[in-house]
Amino acid sequence: MVLTKRIIPCLDLKDGRVVKGTHFVGLRDAGDPVELAQRYNEQGADEVVFLDITATREDRGTIIDVVQRAADQLFLPLTVGGGIRTIEDMKQILRAGADKVSINSSAVADPNLISQGAERFGTQCIVVAVDVRRNYETAPGKTPITLADGRECWYEVVTHGGSRGTGLDAVAWVREAEERGAGEILLTSMETDGTKEGFDIPITRAVSETVGIPVVASGGVGTLDHFYEGFTEGKADACLAASVFHYGEFTVRQVKEYLAGRGIPIRL
């Protein structure tokens, strides 16, 4: 037997309620996070991610109460991201019952946060979430990646829900995050997020081949085959999706049974 590939439903939260947007805007309220997480648990989710997507932009604190309620009822791994800026924020979230904290904009603003978090809580606790978009303007020092149509680009790290470019080369950034002690990379491409056209395979594969820590592919799943591609073409260790699960297009179990049927190692 081998380590199984993980299917991770993501719940985007605002004010303690679940929302899901396209390209991170146009949010729409849709339910209690703990209830929804429990449903995913029953369907065989390998892990659940809570992402407080508005936390950075509106300077909101984190979601201790939701995490506590979820951790009290769910006996499966829980990752929490959004608005985590300090070691103290991490401590509160972990003590509330989360297993991992995911940091994004705050890690870009201060990469020491990765090292300090890893030192204090262990590398396995620190997920570095990396949002990227394609940049077609060639620049020195950027990692060129060839797309399916033959065009070449590099991937730029973006923050604040995709609204801010950073000039950082995504491949260089994930390498640095790993060196600083990140235990996992959660990669979301703004090119595919919300499109239902599948994961952004070229960057997913490049990141998976660059780092020696697990990579979670995120953004763009619309079909069962997209999950399969994420694992085979993208070489991801886990696939994360929100809306296909949230709106009931597939259950987690359907996805896992499909993947197992195609030879992907899956926990059923």
Add this chain to the structure above:
Amino acid sequence: MKKKIVIIDYGLGNLRSVLRGLERAGAAPAITADPEAIASADGIVLPGVGAFRDGMEMLGGLADTVLAAANETPLLGICLGMQMLMDRSEEHGIHRGLGLVPGDVKRFVPAAGEKVPHMGWNTIHIDPGTPLFDGLHEEEYVYFVHSYYAAAAPANTIASTTYIRPFASAVNNGLTYGVQFHPEKSGAVGLKILENFIERVC
């Protein structure tokens, strides 16, 4: 009467999930650093997440309390808590552990394409004779997150897992048990293991 299980609080780790897991599994658990409470408990859980040296340092004087209690009280180490039961760890230098289970803690040496930490759901192959795994299948999925593994003797290994190399995913020596995975994060299988610790071991 529900069994009184103490969870050692030494400032590390996600104690809340362990607490709720033990409650769900039928115990009366408490998070404590009080030596008297530890000495009078029906069972002890040593949790832990993070680095070995920090864990041992933060355990500090409680190490003696735990060692004394472990002579007559069943003990379950979880994840880093299991690694701390061993003789030594090579995480960031060589550091001494509690020495309750013979063996050392070593770092995974990954080949190309293999990832560390070992993170996710993997299979344990259990020793069906052990009370900790009563009622389970010989292979079950549980949730792991770790970069170091315990190299224990076969006599002390009650479950094994293969990732990069075969390693002891659960150990036992007398009344002392340790699991490398997180039973409190391993769904129904994990809760069954906690229940077995409470009902069959304690």
